[in-house]
Amino acid sequence: LIVGVGQDGYYIASDIPAFLEHTRTVQYLDDGEMVETDGEQIIFRDIATGQERSKREIQITWTVEQAQKGDYAHFMLKEIMDQKESIARAANQDEEEIMTIAEAIKNAKGTFLVGCGTAHKACMAAEYFFSVVSGHHVNVCSAGEFKLYHHFLVAESLLIVVSQSGETADVLEAMNVAKSKGAKVLAIVNVEGSSVARAADYTLRINAGPERAVASTKAMTGQMSVMLLIAYALKDALHDGKTLLFETGALINDMLNPRYLERIATIAGKIKRHEHLYIIGKSWHYPMALESAIKIQEVSYMHAEGFAGSELKHGPIALIEQGTPCIALMGNDEVTSDMLNNATELKARGALLIGIAPKRHEIFDEWLKTPDAGAAQPIVTIIPIQILAYELAVQRGKDPDMPRNLAKSVTVK
Missing domain, CATH: 3.40.50.10490 (Glucose-6-phosphate isomerase like protein; domain 1)
Structure with missing residues (x-):
């Protein structure tokens, strides 16, 4: 759950867009925590002990306008059309951070790539990116099946998890499995400060902006874009990858x-x-x-x-x-x-x-x-x-x- 901290009160939801028009300041509940509020103040506690816990406030960079339909009949159509710009935003990653992640993949004893639903299909596409672009092998499976592969994990393994919301239960479980073996985790997410992002060792945001429609569109292409960029970084050709994605954004703009x-x-x-x-x-x-x-x-x-x-x-x-x-x-x-x-x-x-x-x-x-x-x-x-x-x-x-x-x-x- 997420707590929105507004000037006129508090808002509780499982996804930020539900209260974005009221506040862009959020606090996250972790597993085993509860929240008390009387409308005037809010207190986070450990469920088992009742001990109070401190939380930092996170400022969401999305705007209210980004989370509204505007002149479009539906959010899904708006988010499809947003891809004219969102591919370029996904490509706009910190180069030093991308190269650090590429080095972690090179040094890993087994790289695993997991997601659920549409994010899983983005992972499957990325398997081809890594193979074709950089000649690097990764193991792909649905996040809900990942615990069955635990015996392949060692402390030097790397798990890459992909989630739009950063709150997907099966993805969080996969992360727990990897961490129980001492493995590192890279999270590719859209929502900053989400549970997945907070628990990961490395985090890359796809910068798609709020996605309100249930069916994922711009988040998926953003996920593929970031993973394609990593594939180019593994080839020591990060600039080529960025150029390709910026050009792809322009092609999409013309197509739509x-x-x-x-x-x-x-x-x-x-x-x-x-x-x-x-x-x-x-x-x-x-x-x-x-x-x-x-x-x-x-x-x-x-x-x-x-x-x-x-x-x-x-x-x-x-x-x-x-x-x-x-x-x-x-x-x-x-x-x-x-x-x-x-x-x-x-x-x-x-x-x-x-x-x-x-x-x-x-x-x-x-x-x-x-x-x-x-x-x-x-x-x-x-x-x-x-x-x-x-x-x-x-x-x-x-x-x-x-x-x-x-x-x-x-x-x-």
């Missing part, structure tokens, strides 16, 4: 124009009555296919599944029939020809094939162009999917900001 949004809305209108949607990708677009399915399912309630393109013939292709909408996520790289073969197999079974790629291929029934962004390709590829998910939700009469049965900060196991 009214005509592009209208094009995606039109495609959403063509598939909104279908109940099944399948997405394929290869290399770093495989985790983007998985993330695409999450995003579409959680806000539109349309059943969606993501697959590695090479896995189609091992089962999923049996699901394809005449008119089934399928999305192929592609870049301009060494796996393009393989992906075209996979997409052709879908088309041969009657799929309505939507291509998201820098180049139009004749097998596409519909095409959404993405800029060619090199190693940052998955960052630009996921954005039209975010817009498509938003449009499907709106056109199917759902609230994209508050999907049923879901919470923004998952603070319970």
